[in-house]
Amino acid sequence: MYTATTDQIASVITSQELLAHWQGHRKLTRKLIEAFPEKEFFEYSIGGMRPFAAMIKELLAIAVPGIREIVRGATEQLDEDLKEVNSKAKVLSLWDKSTEELNNYWSQLSDERFHETILAFGKYEGTVYSSILYFIDNEIHHRGQAYVYLRSLGIEPPAFWDR
Amino acid sequence: MYTATTDQIASVITSQELLAHWQGHRKLTRKLIEAFPEKEFFEYSIGGMRPFAAMIKELLAIAVPGIREIVRGATEQLDEDLKEVNSKAKVLSLWDKSTEELNNYWSQLSDERFHETILAFGKYEGTVYSSILYFIDNEIHHRGQAYVYLRSLGIEPPAFWDR
Secondary structure, three states, X not given: OEEEOOOOOOOXXXXXXXXXXXXXXXXXXXXXXXXXXXXXXXXXXXXXXXXHHHHHHHHHHHHHHHHHHHHHOOOXXXXXXXXXXXXXHHHXXXXXXXXXXXXXXXXXXXXXXXXXXXXXXXXXXXXXXHHHHHXXXXXXXXXXXXXXXXXXXXXXXXXXXXX | OEEEOXXXXXXXXXXXXXXXXXXXXXXXXXXXXXXXXXXXXXXXXXXXXXXXXXXXXXXXXXXXXXXXXXXXXXXXXXXXOOOOOOOHHHHHHHHHHHHHHHHHHHOOOOHHHHHOEEEEOOOEEEEHXXXXXXXXXXXXXXXXXXXXXXHHOOOOOOOOOOO
C-alpha cells in the first residue's frame, strides 16, 4: 500500500478516516441534543456541573475555529459565550453549519501537516493530530456526561454505537 | 517522510502514537478509579446506570482481550463478570497488568493490519483501526460518566487533560 522511505511511519488511520470518525461522533452528539427536553438542555445539571447546552457551546467553539486555525495558521479565540444561542433549534442549526464548515476546512488540511507542532487557540501546545484527537475526545467526554443527565431525567439516550 | 505508491493513503497517526494516546487515556482512567471512595466505586449510581466498577470491568474485558484477538486471530469472549474483582486495590492491580499486556500485544500488531476487516469478540464487524478507536472511545465515554458520579459525590475529579 505504501513505502516508508525514512522511518517506520506508516498509515494506520488516514485523514479522511479521522474526519469520518469525528463526523460520526458529531452525528451522535446531535442526537443527544435532540433527546433533551428544551428546558433541561439549558438548565439541567448534576453536582454543580454545566448544563449540556454550555458543553455544546464549548464544542461549537472548538470544532470549526480549531480546524480553521490549523488550516489558516491565524490564532483563534476560544469563544464559548454564544449568547444568541437560546433554543435547541438554533443550536442544531449551528451544529449543522459546523458540520459543513468542518468538511470544508478539513479538505484544505494536507496529510503532511498532522505532525506539525501548533499552539491551539494560542495556548495549547501539541501536534495537529493530537490537537484534533483532543477535540474529539473532549466531545466524547462531555457527551458521556450528558448520558448521565438524560438517564437521571428518566430519558433513554441514543445508543453509543449508533453514529 | 513517506511515499504513497498506490493511492492517497498517508500517515496522519502512527501505530505508536495511537498506543501512546490510548495509554494516556488509561492513565487518566486509573486516576478516576483512585479518586472514588471504596464503597462508592462498587455501589454508587445515578439514573439506574451501572456503578463505575462495572464499567471498569467492561473496559478490562475489552482492552487486552480485544487486542489479543486482533493479534492472534482467535475469537475472544467478552467476559465482564470478573467476580473476583471486589476491591479497588485488586482492580488497580489488574489495570496495571493490562497496561503491560496491551503494550506487549501491540508490539505484535503490524501497521499493515489496521485496515483489515475483523469481527471483534466474534460479532462486531469493523476494521482493526475502527475497532481500536471504539475501544478507546468507549473508555472516554464511561469515564466521562464517572466524572458526573464524582462531582455528585462532592469529589473533585482529576483534570481531563492530565494524562
